[in-house]
Amino acid sequence: MKIKHLLERENVLAGLLLLPVVTYIVLFIGFPFVMSFLYSISNVTIGNPEFKIVGMRNFVDLLEDNTFQQSLVNTFIFTSVSVGLVLILAQVLAELLMREFKGKWLVRFLIMLPWTAPIALGTIGFLWFMDSVFSPFDWLLRTMGLLGKPGALLGASSNLYWLGRPGLAMASVILVHVWRLLPLATVILLAGMNSIPKEIVEAAQVDGAGYFRRLFHINLPLLLPVTAVTVLFSVFFTFTDMTVVWVLTKGGPPPHATQVLASLAFLKSIQGGDLAQGAAVAIFFFPVLAGIAALVLRLAKKSVVT
Amino acid sequence: MASVEFKGLKKYFQDVHAVDGVDIEIKDGEFLVLLGPSGSGKTTLMRLCAGLEKPTEGEIIIDNNVVNDLPPRERGIAMVFQSYALYPHKTVFKNIAFPLIVERLDKREIRKKVEWASGLLGIGHLLDRLPSQISGGEKQRVAIARALVRKPKVLLMDEPLSNLDAKVRNSARVELKKFQKEIGVTTCYVTHDQAEAMGLGDRIAVMHEGRVRQIGIPEEIYHEPADMFVAGFVGVPPMNFIDHDGVVMGFRPEAFLPAELMNDEELMKFRITVERAENLGSYKLVYGAIGEARVIANLSPRYLIRDGEDYDFAVRARDVRYFDKKSGKRIKK
Numbered sequence: 001m002k003i004k005h006l007l008e009r010e011n012v013l014a015g016l017l018l019l020p021v022v023t024y025i026v027l028f029i030g031f032p033f034v035m036s037f038l039y040s041i042s043n044v045t046i047g048n049p050e051f052k053i054v055g056m057r058n059f060v061d062l063l064e065d066n067t068f069q070q071s072l073v074n075t076f077i078f079t080s081v082s083v084g085l086v087l088i089l090a091q092v093l094a095e096l097l098m099r100e101f102k103g104k105w106l107v108r109f110l111i112m113l114p115w116t117a118p119i120a121l122g123t124i125g126f127l128w129f130m131d132s133v134f135s136p137f138d139w140l141l142r143t144m145g146l147l148g149k150p151g152a153l154l155g156a157s158s159n160l161y162w163l164g165r166p167g168l169a170m171a172s173v174i175l176v177h178v179w180r181l182l183p184l185a186t187v188i189l190l191a192g193m194n195s196i197p198k199e200i201v202e203a204a205q206v207d208g209a210g211y212f213r214r215l216f217h218i219n220l221p222l223l224l225p226v227t228a229v230t231v232l233f234s235v236f237f238t239f240t241d242m243t244v245v246w247v248l249t250k251g252g253p254p255p256h257a258t259q260v261l262a263s264l265a266f267l268k269s270i271q272g273g274d275l276a277q278g279a280a281v282a283i284f285f286f287p288v289l290a291g292i293a294a295l296v297l298r299l300a301k302k303s304v305v306t
Numbered sequence: 307m308a309s310v311e312f313k314g315l316k317k318y319f320q321d322v323h324a325v326d327g328v329d330i331e332i333k334d335g336e337f338l339v340l341l342g343p344s345g346s347g348k349t350t351l352m353r354l355c356a357g358l359e360k361p362t363e364g365e366i367i368i369d370n371n372v373v374n375d376l377p378p379r380e381r382g383i384a385m386v387f388q389s390y391a392l393y394p395h396k397t398v399f400k401n402i403a404f405p406l407i408v409e410r411l412d413k414r415e416i417r418k419k420v421e422w423a424s425g426l427l428g429i430g431h432l433l434d435r436l437p438s439q440i441s442g443g444e445k446q447r448v449a450i451a452r453a454l455v456r457k458p459k460v461l462l463m464d465e466p467l468s469n470l471d472a473k474v475r476n477s478a479r480v481e482l483k484k485f486q487k488e489i490g491v492t493t494c495y496v497t498h499d500q501a502e503a504m505g506l507g508d509r510i511a512v513m514h515e516g517r518v519r520q521i522g523i524p525e526e527i528y529h530e531p532a533d534m535f536v537a538g539f540v541g542v543p544p545m546n547f548i549d550h551d552g553v554v555m556g557f558r559p560e561a562f563l564p565a566e567l568m569n570d571e572e573l574m575k576f577r578i579t580v581e582r583a584e585n586l587g588s589y590k591l592v593y594g595a596i597g598e599a600r601v602i603a604n605l606s607p608r609y610l611i612r613d614g615e616d617y618d619f620a621v622r623a624r625d626v627r628y629f630d631k632k633s634g635k636r637i638k639k
Contacts (some may be wrong), residue, residue, distance in 0.1 A: 202358050205358065217404075
């Protein structure tokens with residue numbers, strides 16, 4: 001049969017068109033996932049290629065490991081605060097972008113800019129912004145009189161040491177991560193808000209609802225499916241992200257003030273050589289995340305009313 | 307209930323003069339219809355009244371108060387949108403109750419009023435349903451119930467029947483008129499459907515290009531149009547126009563009959579070449595030409611007319627209207 005006639009058959013054409021993406025998923029997602037799972041129940045290290053199944057021992061060891069416990073707590077704080085801030089700020093930005101005003105194109109460009117920059121490069125920029133000696137943030141605060149003088153609101157020291165103090169380091173990491181995630185969340189919410197029929201919002205105005213009542217009784221409930229997707233993306237990106245943490249603090253300040261599960265997995269498996277433990281950390285929360293995804297998607301589907 | 311007045315009202319969207327100097331008074335309890343084609347400014351005028359648009363110039367007066375700077379909720383108005391704009395995530399009960407929840411009434415009071423409004427519209431059995439679970443006609447009733455539940459001073463309706471199928475629309479129109487008379491609320495109703503306007507309005511304001519061309523009772527609008535636009539827009543089929551002695555002569559299709567059917571009143575006779583006759587069941591439309599002018603006659607279906615033949619038709623002199631050829635305005639002759 002000629003190739004041209006073969007391509008006219010729907011199942012053949014469909015298969016061919018899907019082949020590249022399926023190959024990608026199998027090779028770069030499926031295969032590493034299966035390998036991670038196998039490593040996590042084995043004793044494999046970089047130095048010792050012997051592969052022996054040890055059951056759940058790696059996971060049990062992790063639960064007793066203080067570093068893992070600290071990383072777990074940090075990951076939850078990092079994720080919950082980041083996602084919370086992203087949702088609130090994205091809602092504000094989306095509301096702003098719904099309105100017409102002069103210079104809207106510039107505001108839109110500035111909002112989208114973080115998403116266009118490679119994450120590592122953008123984070124390196126923040127490394128300089130938060131430098132312990134030459135931070136422009138600190139310079140600004142000193143110029144405003146909030147830092148560097150006796151009795152100043154933020155202390156007499158000339159620098160805040162953004163990445164050197166445990167609480168402030170976590171806040172810095174969260175700040176950079178929120179900066180990075182905001183454009184995506186804003187665009188998703190903006191698309192959702194544009195899909196709310198204008199007449200429904202006007203009907204609420206005519207019915208007497210003010211801004212906040214319209215927001216909580218009309219806009220947010222109708223945005224629930226879109227918000228659920230935003231939360232899902234944000235949680236997954238945050239939970240599995242190591243770039244911001246690794247570039248800014250490498251999990252410090254010591255002992256593990258900003259260590260998260262993703263960076264701990266890298267530390268243990270690639271830097272420490274313990275592939276099995278690293279894999280166990282990496283996939284520890286897979287069942288939980290899969291459960292969260294299923295729940296959120298079900299909630300999103302149920303809340304679609306139009 | 308309250309009166310509504312628009313004084314010198316204008317609304318410009320940059321170069322577009324959506325409303326271009328409108329002066330209308332709607333009396334207390336009156337049902338006024340704003341009739342016009344798309345883009346005539348009738349919906350913009352209604353939105354100005356509702357407070358959803360700010361006027362460029364002029365005043366909006368509701369119940370003797372200038373409301374230009376008041377938000378919608380402080381004007382005492384309620385509105386039924388063309389798409390009904392029901393809240394899709396709320397039940398019918400909560401849709402109707404929403405304006406009362408905003409007013410912070412207690413739950414018992416809210417229930418009482420919702421039951422009153424839903425009873426009035428015959429939708430008491432639908433209160434637990436979502437909008438996606440009810441029909442178009444039921445949605446329309448829910449929208450009206452939501453508008454009436456807080457007893458507004460003025461009810462605004464933006465083509466609420468346009469999304470209904472033709473059969474339901476006719477019965478809905480009758481019910482709406484009856485209902486408005488019972489409640490007695492001052493109503494401003496927007497439509498492009500002239501049959502709807504004629505059937506519903508106590509008075510009709512015909513709008514075109516942002517201005518009111520004529521305002522009057524339906525009979526006046528139909529039989530005594532102020533200009534060629536009103537004459538041509540109101541009436542299906544529209545009025546016939548023929549150039550005659552430097553003016554434009556207009557007469558309704560139902561007044562244009564075969565000469566042999568007219569008695570010896572003062573008649574104007576024409577020789578018409580019939581192009582096509584359409585038998586529409588209860589009436590017949592005859593399309594023809596008088597010289598270069600195209601005309602339509604509306605006859606009984608029993609009268610036999612053959613395509614391509616010439617016939618003598620006539621119209622009573624008292625049924626003829628004259629219009630200025632340049633301005634289109636009606637002239638008394």
